[in-house]
Amino acid sequence: MAVGRESSTIGKTGRREARLPAGSSGLRRGSNLEHVADFNDSVVLDAIRRSRTGSSRAELTAETGLAAQTVSDVCQRLLDQGLIAETGTTSTGFGRPRRTLELVPASRYALGIHIDPATITYVLLDLSGNLVAHFSRQTSSPQDADVILAGMTSALDVLLAGSGIEQDRILGLGIAAPGPIDIAGGVMVDPPHLPGWHRVELVDRLHQATGLPVVLGKDVTAAVVAERWAGAAIGSSDFAFLYLGTGVGVGLVNGDIVVRGRSGNAGDIGHLIVDVDGPPCICGQRGCLGAACSPLFLIQEAVAAGVLPASPDDGQLVQAVRRVGTLCRAADDGDERAVAVLHQSARRLARAITTIGGILDTELVVCGGPAWAPAAHHYLPLLKPMVAQQFVMREIHGLNVVGTALGADVAAIGAACLILDERFAARP
Incomplete structure (x- = not known):
């Protein structure tokens, strides 16, 4: 079953980008064509991420279907970016020992917000999906979107200040919201339990307030992405x-x-x-x-x-x-x-x-x-x-x-995972 993937993203320039690539089943196979280097990077990084004990270049070659030289080139790029690191060697009993490659969780981070009629939850995740920082606030005026949005930026500032993470390592901000949502416009459309939220332009307003790339997703979609990235359904x-x-x-x-x-x-x-x-x-x-x-x-x-x-x-x-x-x-x-x-x-x-x-x-x-x-x-x-x-x-x-x-805050964790998935998940 090939299912299209939709997302609404505000990039660093503030311009909205729409993506609709096709998908395929199982762990994706790479391509040896030079013009799809970004896709190959994602394929290799995803394989390393899913391996709990690390992978060698030879194992990555077998798993991804890429040529050995392509895997070597991709690994070097990922090493140069600090996304992975060589953490040791393993011996196969013959030939030279193989160097083990593992993800560097502290190389990148993602912020997430879950908007719920009862509580707004904020999280900061590392590249592995580990929870680095978290807090939540009860919504005293859940029907007043302007009041809630005004407090979000300050809440994110508090979260970042407490974490000690530099903002240049923050990939972006994910939002998990109750539906219905307008993906193309980055808008919440009259959620049934938030009667005052009529076509609230979440993506644009939070991008302007934070300067970060922003991704909006439905709360259940965010939750399933969280389980796929860091929860019970890895693999x-x-x-x-x-x-x-x-x-x-x-x-x-x-x-x-x-x-x-x-x-x-x-x-x-x-x-x-x-x-x-x-x-x-x-x-x-x-x-x-x-x-x-x-x-x-x-x-x-x-x-x-x-x-x-x-x-x-x-x-x-x-x-x-x-x-x-x-x-x-x-x-x-x-x-x-x-x-x-x-x-x-x-x-x-x-x-x-x-x-x-x-x-x-x-x-x-x-x-x-x-x-x-x-x-x-x-x-x-x-x-x-x-x-x-x-x-x-x-x-x-x-x-x-x-x-x-992932606990009761799975949707908030999923919001941040929307950023990780958008940036690093392998898709054609």
Whole structure:
């Protein structure tokens, strides 16, 4: 499956660049044509990055399909740029020992911002995707885009000052935002849980404020890029990421290509029906995933069961996300009513996961997000056997369900990974 890749980027000159290269499956093979040197550099760098113990030039030649001289030339360029380093030698038992090449994580960095109705999260990652610095702020006026944007630049300055990293080593700023987004214009378009954000020009405004290249992506897309770059799915060419936060969405990787869709808004599965007897949805149906597995409905069920007391804020989605942790602590303390609420939610999630797995024909679904984090230790033991039993292709291959290794801030980490992926991922 060849899937186009779309991105909206502001370069160092301030001019917007649009890219739509095609993709191919598996680890990409290089080309020995001189005019695609940049692509070959990315192929070799990606192979070195994915090797946890480093690679020799001979191993890179075999893995990438490039000529030995081409690999040698590429490695020299990467060494000159400080992106890789020779870290030792290995002996094969005959001939000269081979020099091991490894990524230099501290050679480059990327900033990321995740815009969420409850919290704005800021991160700084190194080239390996390791978290170097992080902080978050609750959004006191989430509907006022101008107020939020005014604070973003100062927040980034604080983050950088605390890290001690020189700005000339910062590759750019990635933004993970709730959809829908206008990729071509770098704009957020009326996100449902941020009613004051009407066509907010995120890319242009943050580029002008920071002077950095800026990349905008949907939050679920950012999350799946994070898992591919630094999380549980490193080395996986086909997997899905189920994001549970103030909203529900899915990020997809097929044939080692991040599936973004025609407009960059792929992954909206909120109206997938997972419980025909579930709650009514704004679309007119009942039991849609976005309604039945939302933090809001989870807390409403907990209140109805007597697990949690009623609150004047029960109708607020942002507050519901925060109360999921309280529900999970009740279940941890042995409250059978709380356990029953979480079990019912897990059954709905299992139906969604098996549907996603069947559509993508994948062996892996990673789950994460703010509403997943407190409930993960309840959900995973339930989801694994449910999915194994329901998956229609179980006689051909299994479908593994895992939680993200990147924590509740996976979308913010993914925002920074959008920069790393844009700059260094191998694409024709």
